[in-house]
Amino acid sequence: MGDYINIGFVTKEVQEKNVITNCAKVISRLNSFKLISCKYPLDENYSEWCEDENIPIETALGKCCKSNMTELICEYILFDKTIRNSVLRIKKDFGLYCFLLEIPSENFNLNNDIDNVENEIITFMRNASNDGFDFAFCDSEADFYDYFPEPKSRKNPHSIFISFNEHKIKLSSWKIDGFTERSYYICPICGYDRLDEPPYIDGYIPSHDICDCCGSEFGLDDCTQKQIEENRKKWIEEGCRWFYTEKKPPNWKLDEQLKNLY
Numbered sequence: 001m002g003d004y005i006n007i008g009f010v011t012k013e014v015q016e017k018n019v020i021t022n023c024a025k026v027i028s029r030l031n032s033f034k035l036i037s038c039k040y041p042l043d044e045n046y047s048e049w050c051e052d053e054n055i056p057i058e059t060a061l062g063k064c065c066k067s068n069m070t071e072l073i074c075e076y077i078l079f080d081k082t083i084r085n086s087v088l089r090i091k092k093d094f095g096l097y098c099f100l101l102e103i104p105s106e107n108f109n110l111n112n113d114i115d116n117v118e119n120e121i122i123t124f125m126r127n128a129s130n131d132g133f134d135f136a137f138c139d140s141e142a143d144f145y146d147y148f149p150e151p152k153s154r155k156n157p158h159s160i161f162i163s164f165n166e167h168k169i170k171l172s173s174w175k176i177d178g179f180t181e182r183s184y185y186i187c188p189i190c191g192y193d194r195l196d197e198p199p200y201i202d203g204y205i206p207s208h209d210i211c212d213c214c215g216s217e218f219g220l221d222d223c224t225q226k227q228i229e230e231n232r233k234k235w236i237e238e239g240c241r242w243f244y245t246e247k248k249p250p251n252w253k254l255d256e257q258l259k260n261l262y
């Protein structure tokens with residue numbers, strides 16, 4: 001298990017002041033947020049460092065924008081837990097900014113409760129959908145360098161990846177601790193979340209399995225985002241017929257299932 005669970009928010013925004021505003025919006029979702037210290041290099045060789053303990057958060061975020069090495073040590077409440085020694089950074093590369101929250105994994109009960117922790121993290125990530133970011137990801141010690149500069153690639157190196165623009169969530173075959181295998185997968189067309197196999201092996205090789213719910217074949221019916229949306233619309237218009245009716249839960253609700261997609 002990694003020492004940290006990292007949550008990253010990536011934006012194509014180029015104006016530093018807008019990036020700072022957007023990061024501040026995410027921070028406003030962290031209850032009782034307290035900036036303990038801001039540690040930043042004084043020169044380009046990182047030979048001299050400064051550590052400020054009384055610095056306004058906007059100024060500290062500005063220092064983060066100036067150097068990928070700047071660290072904000074923080075304390076806040078997330079999912080009713082007091083998180084100490086969390087590190088916030090802003091990384092700039094490939095013409096993108098990434099706001100990174102590094103949360104010590106000891107704050108989470110990953111051994112017994114990883115699914116609930118993942119669900120809480122997904123909710124937290126989704127709540128930031130209007131904060132001006134284009135993508136969000138979560139994994140053990142993950143960085144946005146793992147994904148870019150090839151954002152068009154289907155390969156997903158993160159446990160959880162959300163595209164805010166495409167309203168799409170991708171779960172990889174491992175959970176956020178970096179090693180627990182995910183046993184169920186989500187159909188990108190209907191949102192059914194009990195697929196035995198991932199629709200794409202390693203995130204990009206189509207499995208050609210058929211979804212038990214909507215009957216889509218992965219690699220055939222979901223090749224483009226446009227195709228996914230058209231097939232979803234068609235399936236809903238035709239009455240959401242289950243391909244494998246025995247798998248349909250008694251109190252199944254379309255709206256609940258579609259929430260898995262975003």
Ligand SMILES: [Zn+2]
Pocket residue numbers: 187188189190191192211212213214215216
């Ligand atoms: Zn489906």
